[in-house]
Amino acid sequence: MTTTATPPATGRGQGAPDLSRGALSMRRRVVNHVASGSIHLALLLAVIPLGLVIWTVLNRGAGVMSLDFLNADIPNSYRREGPGMGPAIVGTLLITGMASLMAIPLGVFGAIYLNEYGKQKPLARTIRLMADVMTGVPSIVMGLFIYISWVLVVGRFTGFAGSLALACLMLPVVIRSSEEMLRLVPDELRQASLALGARKWRTILTVVLPAAISGITSGALLAVARAAGETAPIVIVTGIVFSTNTNLFDGSNTALPAQIFRNASQPFVGAQDRAWGAALTLIVIVVLFTIVSRVIANRFALKER
Template identity: 65%
Template sequence: MTTTTTAARPASSAPAPADLRRSALPLRRRLTDGFAKGLMVLALLVALVPLGLVIYKVIEAGAGVMSLDFLVDDIPNSARRAGGGMGPAVAGTLIITGAAAAMSIPLGVLGAIYLNEYGKQNALARLIRTMADVMTGVPSVVMGLFVYVSYVLLVKEQSGFAAALALGCLMLPIIIRSTEEMLRLVPDELRQASAALGARRWKTTVSVVLPAAISGIVSGIMLAIARAAGETAPVVLVAGTAFVSNWSLSGDNTTLAAQIFKNAGEFFPAAQGRAWGAALTLMAIVLVFTVAARLISSRFAIKER
């Protein structure tokens, strides 16, 4: 049927077959295309330069002092002395960041659940959202001062706990906002499907919404932890300093970031070496935790296939 109609049509009326090859495009269009692509690749490379240089320099300068002993040895109480290690700072970083995470993760995730699943657009939720945004913008040194005035002066002791409080306050708004964004991405159809089976909202949140958003939530939490682990000003202000490992939250303590700040400011090569070593250690710790968090969250996350 169709073939006869095609054959019956006069050949002259058929349009010339279009040239579909890319080389048939106008020169201007091809040049624009190539130029735009080149620009994007260039932008990516330029963005990678500082990242690459930082990693290269930290490894190059830090590898010299790095050893297992460096990670556990006490910090020499005279900056000029060679040797020693960053053991107290590693201990302090782990215990302070850990305590800050233990305080801010449950609060932040529960807060985000309230905002997205319960409060939505009500007045309280809007107020909390605005406050979280404002808190994200508070400089860390201001948060340090706040904890210094409202806690350290009150108990009359600088401590790892005070530093954990300051870091927790810095992490909290980041966790709230990033978690809320991730919860918002979970399609409403899933909540409705769960509700239609007779699930209460809390049950729906725990069994359907959180698993669907877990990998994004973990990413946001890891960003907050990485930021807290690298914070210097509040720690210097409220934690005091330590030369021997202090695995408790009370009493003076120190962190890798604080030690980088102190040692890098010294003229002595030994101190500068320790600063680079501390920088390498800090980066490695953050990397290890990020990879570990990914592995753990991928176990909870729901598989697409």
Template identity: 75%
Template sequence: MTTTVDPVTRPPAAGAPNLTRSALSVRRRVTNQVALGLIVLALFVAVIPLGLVVWSVLSRGGSVISWEFLTEDIPNSFRRSGGGVGPAVIGTLIITGMAALMAVPLGVLGAIYLNEYGKQRPLARLIRTMADIMTGVPSVVMGLFIYSAWVLLFDARTGFAGALALACLMLPVIIRSTEEMLRLVPDELRQASLALGARKWRTTLTVVLPAAISGITSGVLLAIARAAGETAPIVFVVGVTTAPNWNLFSGENTALPAQIFRNASQVFEPAQERAWGSALTLIVIVLVFTIIARIIANRFAIKER
């Protein structure tokens, strides 16, 4: 009895090339190159508008920036040339700094509770839901809330009112981003620390947080960058001033976003120049603090041996 072999399933002869595998390998390489090309193309498309924005700010604001521009008082008239944005620089630093002092500890501690203690308890689920809702709240709504709950109540437009508005904007971003970073820490690290006799709070402080510090820092920076560039809350609650005011609790104040808004809305050339200079100053401030935070995060992060 003879056995017939199906020509479709017949194995190739010894030494003969496998055309099916070769064709499949070529197709995979071509598909990979096409996908890589599309990814690079998408990257360039995303970078083009960002590059145009940076170039516009540098070209228009670079000619305005000087030590006098960063330190002198704001002119009383939009038509006047010269002057600077010194009060706005000071206001941006102290208002954003106060907002960070209020929002960062609360946000990080809240995220620790949600991930390490609350888990899926009803209170933890409620906090997550409220944080998600607040993340999508427009800044103008937060400004109106602080205006009605603080400014009208105490009849005071101050830098602290602006810090409260910015802190409310920063808080949900810090909570959600920090919680996600804590989730990425392997449970084996927690179990090893607990097995060595460390209590839960000490494990969280000395093991979990250092392991997630880089991601937490990135989330905090995103929140601070968003707060530093917000205009609506500042315009509503801090008032207007042309001289530096270091006191957050007394007197009106100002910030760079408010000066960008007020000067850019004018048709006078000196005001337009101050708007571009304020925009470049704000970008540089955010960049400097980003670099400092990255250095701090790398210093305290757990290094792989």
């Protein structure tokens, strides 16, 4: 009796891909390395411009920084060299602070209504639409709106007009970012609080907001950073001063972005040096705001047990 030799089973036909464990493992490692390399390359490409900007500002602005630069009045002639930026620093803190006091609480309350009460009601949908539209409005248009509706009505330039313009720019950012953070809070937390007998407002105050405070703070910080760097509304509605004015409701005012724009557009060395120093000061202020906001967020956020 003759026997026919049977070829060993390989688990795959002629020309079929190698699906063995070793081949799959090697392929996954190669794909993983390629993806990781692409991510690191993209990160490097994103960091390079940021690093160049920071290095240039530090290199050009550090030599201008001094105690007099932070405290002295602004020279009333662009031809003059020397400090300072004291009125612009005070004006930036006051104008941005007032805008934050108006926009952040109102934006968070609006987000609470949209996510916790309004849901898909017509009013909630209208608010979302208007917030999306306001997010894309150019800052100069907002400045013109405040100029027509406030400055011309009151009859003078004030720092409060700048705060109104910045608050209008911050509000949609705070609303949309806060709403997205509230959506990420698990419904189980709300249901557990309600099951224990807590009212809805108390659940929102003691459970939902602490769980989302980190993201809400980040969104608010993003809005503050945008407001602190806006130039057009400040130039249009606040006027110009060379000495410190701490009253937002009486008299003109100024801020660091406006001084950066005015001094950088001049051909004089002293004015350009002041512009670089003002840019470095603005970056430091934003960084300090970031650190403070992170500390506050970590302090009030819910901790995992």
